[in-house]
Amino acid sequence: QVQLVESGGGLVQPGGSLRLSCVASGRISSINAMAWYRQAPGKERELVAGITSGASTNYVDSVKGRFTLSRDNAKNTVFLQMNNLKPEDTAVYYCYADLISIGLGGALASLEVWGQGTLVTVSS
DSSP states (O other), rough: OOOEEOOEEEEEEETEEEEEEEEEEEEEEEEEEEEEEEEEEESEEEEEEEEEETTTTEEOOOOOGEEEEEEEEETTEEEEEEOOOOOOGGEEEEEEEEEEOOOGOOOOOEEEEEEEEEEEEOOO
């Protein structure tokens, strides 16, 4: 079974920083892409930042210049460095992975996995 475990959320004042981590574990052959989404109260889930296996990244306009997404392929881990946080960044942040899992008998299968979410609150 493949799972994503997130960490690093919490309460921070406006202008502060947080670093989110997401580790993928289990029977994984390879990871195509990983990303962070967020969902604020009363709003739809939105893509914050994504990164491919080749380390190409994309960001939603509202976080460009403030957030940086990086990846450690050897450890199946992604990091989201969030600087100059604003109250509107308050949300539950979810890690996502598009990967190839190893099933019974070594069968490979495409799989999309979500983490359980970590709460980020930006408030004075």
